Amino acid sequence: MSMKVLVDPRAGFCGGVRRVVKMAEKVMSDTGLPLVSLGDIIHNEVEISRLERSGLSSTDHSGMAAPDGPRQVLIRAHGEPPETYAKAKELGVELIDGTCPVVTRSQNIARKHYEAGAQVVIIGKPYHPETIGIKGHCDNEAFVVYERDDVKQLDPKKKVFVLAQTTVAKEWFEERIGWIKEYANDVEVQVENTLCRFVVGRDRDLEQFAKQVDVILMVGGTKSSNTKALYGVCKRMNDRAHLIVEENDIDFSWFRDGDTIGVTGSASTPHWLLEKVRDVIGEKTGAGILRDTADWEARQQEQELAEMEKDDCDCE
Secondary structure (H helix, E strand, C coil): CCCEEEECCCCCCCHHHHHHHHHHHHHHHHHCCCEEEECCCCCCHHHHHHHHHHCEEEECHHHHHCCCCCCEEEECCCCCCHHHHHHHHHHCCEEEECCCHHHHHHHHHHHHHHHCCCEEEEECCCCCHHHHHHHHCCCCCCEEECCHHHHHHCCCCCCEEEEECCCCCHHHHHHHHHHHHHHCCCCCEEECCCCCHHHHHHHHHHHHHHHHCCEEEEECCCCCHHHHHHHHHHHHHCCCEEEECCHHHCCHHHCCCCCEEEEEECCCCCHHHHHHHHHHHHHHHCCEEECCCCCHHHHHHHHHHHHHHHHHCCCC
16 A cells, blocks of 8 residues: 655745745745845744845844944844834935744734833743844833743732734643733633634644654744644654654655555745745655645635735734
């Protein structure tokens, strides 16, 4: 009995990542010049290598401010605090803003509640660039809750407004809301679910996909929080789940005769890489390649991008 291999039709770039990658490619194509991003444009080293071959490089804040620094800089999907924009203006650096509209919405919501006098709490990773950006929109006075003891920073007698780093897991977000409500139980704790729709729905879809295959490969970058979170979903639903960065990481002893092998990825994994992993498995094992849903995600993500730009920028 032969094996079969297929790509998860809902895997691959989220709308925000797709948007900023297309933006970078268009700028380089239109100008014929290299482009510099402020930090890695995406948490996937394989896609970064592809974009570097087209002329993309990265710098940090000190590099942007250097005398020989770039005159044009791309802001990645994670966004930046207001001081980055002010510094760029002072330096005469043109910014191409690739901030995901979902992140922009979170920044606007956080600023609105901070200016209204609430204690703003971001549930997320304190050193994640998105969290740093949102905090900056609150004059760096928002609190970040990552570990349980972090709630002790709060004034338990003052109103609390809570939002999320857009890419954290729903369960992880909800657990920390419980910690905050327990600590500040004498005041109003207002919660805004700012989780990305794609991330929340992705968990649900991935659970189903992981159960439908015999073995599942999660393809993603080593720096990607979303990759690690989704690999956890795979592992919970399927004991034969494996995490890889690219096709060279595949151990073919993972597969057995008759297996249906699923290939999936995170919000920062390009679809072309998923297809490459699938094709290598087919070539090396003789597995039949199921291609009937190959273009589904591309269509869905284009729709998601349109919806984000239409709806999610409105913070009211």
